[in-house]
Amino acid sequence: MSLQCINPQSYNNEIWYICEILQELTNSFVGARANTYLTPANSAGFAPHWDEVDAFILQLEGKKYWRVWSPADGDSALPDESSRNFTEKEMADKNLVFEGTLEEGDILYVPRGFYHSASTGKEHSLHVTISLCHN
Template sequence: MALATLVGSEAAEALLRACPVEPAVYRRDGSELDERITLPFMGAYIDHGLTDPAFTAAVKDGKAVHPGRFSRDGRMRPGKLRELFESGHTVNLRYLQTRVPYVAELCREIEAETGYTLFVSGFVTPPGAQGLRHHWDQFLAVVTQLHGRKRWPIWRPEVEFPVDEYLSSPTTWTAEMQERWNSTEPYAVFDLNPGDTLVIPRGWVHSPHCLPDDPDPSLHLTFALRERVPLDLAEALVHTALERPEFRAGIAPSRLTPETLPATLTDVLAQTVRHLATTDPADVADAIRAALFSEPAGQGHRPGHGR
């Protein structure tokens, strides 16, 4: 089981049965992930520019540098990312499943097991440093610590079940929230060591950082899993109407004006309800499942910057 590579067999079975509601740490002793993705391996990507500038970030104390500091004309500038790392910046290498074959294979297996799409980000943080500060994610974060140690203070959610299009951290964050997090004890604090995996449900606020007295840099991968929500299945059910000609017929511009649109929506709503009322879920389940599983990895995500 691919999920077991990240969290161990028992936790993987639990994650397949139910979506997690609280953060928790698991051990993945003997995982192939720890053998394949090492600090020297990730260092080679940093030193040799084996990344896409569009999916690379350097962040220090909550602030990301302009990509021009490490790239030019869509190409990485040799040595610049390493310089930023040496000056205390967390290096974030996003969409690793598009560049590292082993990670790509692991993601495909996880997608097959879960029906979720996902992307993977790698984070290399210098000793005693911090990338982003307080924020929450719009995905189920599975954080796999691979080298060094990192502390994860976590606060209860500010919003309920955020998604990319609604209640996302970048669009919802306020200075009042930040002040409250700065002055409030976290709900929990997790110190991750190599072999630990932290599962963070959507919306839980976190502000990870390396400890001042740790001599080693930290390396972790975040597997960002997009949980399926009822709206996903509702959209897929409505999409089955595509086979019916009446749903493909044109709507005249005169029915889309501010004055006529409410009546037009009423007609379409009634038409949709009739379609769904006559749709047997058993008849469309295979087609919907095939459509969900055929989505490319990372669909629907706007990956954030380094943590």
């Protein structure tokens, strides 16, 4: 379970600036899907899933363990909608491309259509996700 706060760039100039720079560099709409997530210790925010946007995850406090899997095939590489939640059993045959713990100041890029999941250990996690929309 995670507490999600939407639109953090409206309250924080540093996040607003990051959104502005990413938008300029990528020529994509950035920031409308910026969110912060506060996840308690020994918890997970979401089951494995994919999103229809590229995402930059910036770890602000604590630690979070991430796993990222590549899309199943070329047809599902650039989805127009987010997926349903998948079980750990369903993920067993997927191609794991990243597994690691983000600590304060770390950044992780999760491309559109890549499965991902995250969980905390003995401490809480606070991270911001900044999404790039290609529509």
